[in-house]
Each structure stands twice: as C-alpha cells, then as structure tokens.
Amino acid sequence: MTSENITICPICENQRFIHHITIKDYSITKEVFELIKCSQCGLTITSPRPTADYIGKYYASLDYISHSGRSKTLFDKIYLSARNITLRWKYKLIKDYFPQPGNIVDFGCGTGEFLNLMKRKNWDVIGIEPNETARQKANQLLENKVSKDLIEIKDERFEVITLWHVLEHVHDLNNTLQKLKSLLLPHGHIVIAVPNPNSHDSKHYENNWAGYDVPRHLWHFTQSTMTALLNKNGLKVVEVRPMKLDSFYVSLLSEGYKYPGKSKLITGAKAFIEGLISNFSATKNKEYSSLIYISTRE
Numbered sequence: 026m027t028s029e030n031i032t033i034c035p036i037c038e039n040q041r042f043i044h045h046i047t048i049k050d051y052s053i054t055k056e057v058f059e060l061i062k063c064s065q066c067g068l069t070i071t072s073p074r075p076t077a078d079y080i081g082k083y084y085a086s087l088d089y090i091s092h093s094g095r096s097k098t099l100f101d102k103i104y105l106s107a108r109n110i111t112l113r114w115k116y117k118l119i120k121d122y123f124p125q126p127g128n129i130v131d132f133g134c135g136t137g138e139f140l141n142l143m144k145r146k147n148w149d150v151i152g153i154e155p156n157e158t159a160r161q162k163a164n165q166l167l168e169n170k171v172s173k174d175l176i177e178i179k180d181e182r183f184e185v186i187t188l189w190h191v192l193e194h195v196h197d198l199n200n201t202l203q204k205l206k207s208l209l210l211p212h213g214h215i216v217i218a219v220p221n222p223n224s225h226d227s228k229h230y231e232n233n234w235a236g237y238d239v240p241r242h243l244w245h246f247t248q249s250t251m252t253a254l255l256n257k258n259g260l261k262v263v264e265v266r267p268m269k270l271d272s273f274y275v276s277l278l279s280e281g282y283k284y285p286g287k288s289k290l291i292t293g294a295k296a297f298i299e300g301l302i303s304n305f306s307a308t309k310n311k312e313y314s315s316l317i318y319i320s321t322r323e
Contacts, residue, residue, distance in 0.1 A: 027079040031061070031072040035198045036253050039065035042072075048232050048239045051282045053083055058239040066253055069222060069245035077196045083241055084156060107270045112142050118266065118317070119143070119185055122214055127184035132205065133191030134171060137163030151178065175204050183208055187216045190315070193242040202258040209322065215260060217318045218268060219246045224314045225303040226276050235278035236314065248311075251318055260320040267313035273300035275314050
C-alpha cells in the first residue's frame with residue numbers, strides 16, 4: 026500500500042473531518058493532495074497521504090535543499106544565507122535556557138549544520154536523520170554522530186532536544202513525542218519549530234503557500250493544536266518564539282508557485298514586501314510564518 030487515510034485525530038481522537046483545502050506538490054511531483062480538518066480540535070491534516078514506507082520518493086530530488094545542501098539557484102542561495110543567520114540565532118535561543126554546554130540531540134538534523142555549530146560551542150551532539158543522503162553528509166561533518174532512528178539511542182539523556190521544521194514530517198506523532206520525552210532530562214527542554222497556517226503569508230497565498238509543502242508536511246499546526254498535542258503527551262509550552270526570516274523565504278517560494286515564469290526580480294521584490302507585511306501583522310497577533318514552541322515536562 027502506498028497511501029493511507031487518517032480516520033482518527035491524533036490529538037483529540039475525534040473521527041469526523043471536513044475538507045479544508047486542496048494543495049499541489051509544487052516542488053517535486055506536481056500531484057494534488059487534500060487537507061482535511063478535525064471537526065473537534067481543528068488540527069489540519071494531509072489525507073490521504075503516502076505511507077511511511079513510500080514517502081521517500083517525495084524527498085528524492087536535488088531540489089529538496091535541506092537534504093542536498095546544494096547552492097545553485099536563487100532560492101538555494103537565499104535559503105542557505107538565511108540558514109546561516111538562523112543557525113546563530115538558534116544557538117542564542119538554546120544559550121538563553123542553558124548558558125553552559127550540555128547534551129543535545131537534533132531530531133531530523135538534515136545535513137548537520139546546526140549540530141556542527143553546537144559542537145563548536147562545546148556541546149555534546151547527536152543527530153537523527155532518516156534520509157540517507159542527508160545523513161551521509163551530516164556524518165562527514167560530525168564524525169559519525171548521526172543515526173537513522175531514535176531507537177539507536179540507548180542510555181543517553183539530554184538537556185535539549187530540537188526539531189527544526191521536522192514534527193510536521195513525522196507519521197506517528199504521539200509515539201515520537203513519547204520517545205523524545207523519555208530521552209529528556211528532568212530539567213530539559215524540547216524545542217519544536219513548525220510552519221504556522223494562521224500567519225498572514227499563509228492567508229495571503231492560500232493554496233500556493235509554500236508552508237503547506239504537501240505531501241511531506243503531514244500535519245499543519247496552529248498554536249492551539251500544537252499546545253494540545255504537547256499537553257496530551259505530558260509536555261507544556263513555556264514560551265513561543267517567532268522565526269521572522271521564514272516569512273521572506275516562504276513568500277519567495279510562494280510567489281514562484283503562484284506566478285510561475287515571472288521575473289525573479291519582481292518575484293523577489295513582491296516576496297520581500299509580503300514578508301515584511303506578514304511580520305508586521307504578527308507584531309499584533311503573534312501569528313508569525315513559523316513558530317518555535319519551547320516545552321518541558323509537565
């Protein structure tokens with residue numbers, strides 16, 4: 026079987042869903058996928074979706090930059106430039122909570138750049154990355170500190186567990202969060218960054234919004250559904266922070282999806298304006314393009 030339907034909400038266990046929106050896989054296959062919404066808690070879900078055994082084909086492209094690390098197109102170069110700025114910002118966020126180095130595991134570490142920075146800051150690092158191409162690159166960078174699956178971590182416990190735009194890719198939300206919580210030290214924190222479908226840029230671009238990224242993004246979390254999911258798994262949100270650069274990169278991709286063939290100069294200018302508008306709008310309602318949820322055990 027290559028696809029599956031979601032019939033039970035992983036948060037509230039409701040079995041009634043409504044159609045929400047139809048989205049195209051712009052980046053790889055050009056297939057169309059449906060997003061449904063739980064009628065009770067409001068979680069938005071990609072369904073039907075590829076099974077865990079089959080979804081790899083939707084990552085099998087050099088255009089999927091978080092796995093390839095390449096830098097050829099304008100989008101690639103902007104992504105990598107923003108990533109370098111964001112890496113330093115991520116380190117500062119972790120340091121705000123843990124001034125002294127400790128143990129960190131990055132779940133879905135991609136090609137390993139974040140962990141490489143943390144390693145240079147004297148943290149003990151471990152990565153988890155299921156994609157073989159990305160994992161090989163990360164292991165070259167991190168001297169074989171990256172494994173394929175969480176089950177390969179045996180006795181270690183961590184001050185910090187990070188998931189940078191990863192949880193939306195995970196098929197089994199609750200089991201994954203339970204496993205991550207079991208790896209957390211009593212004073213530790215889990216840091217989860219996800220796109221925000223309540224942001225201005227999401228509402229502006231609608232079904233062209235790059236933050237949906239179907240079918241790789243299986244779940245589409247709002248602040249209320251993320252909080253409810255974490256609470257269900259014995260975790261509480263202690264702070265929510267924005268990722269302000271995401272509005273610009275997501276808007277750039279979305280402009281390209283909405284107006285294919287348009288001048289890159291015009292596309293870039295419009296995306297920059299929309300990114301500014303999105304961030305300005307979020308100063309009032311806190312609905313930034315991407316949000317980081319910092320949580321601890323309840």
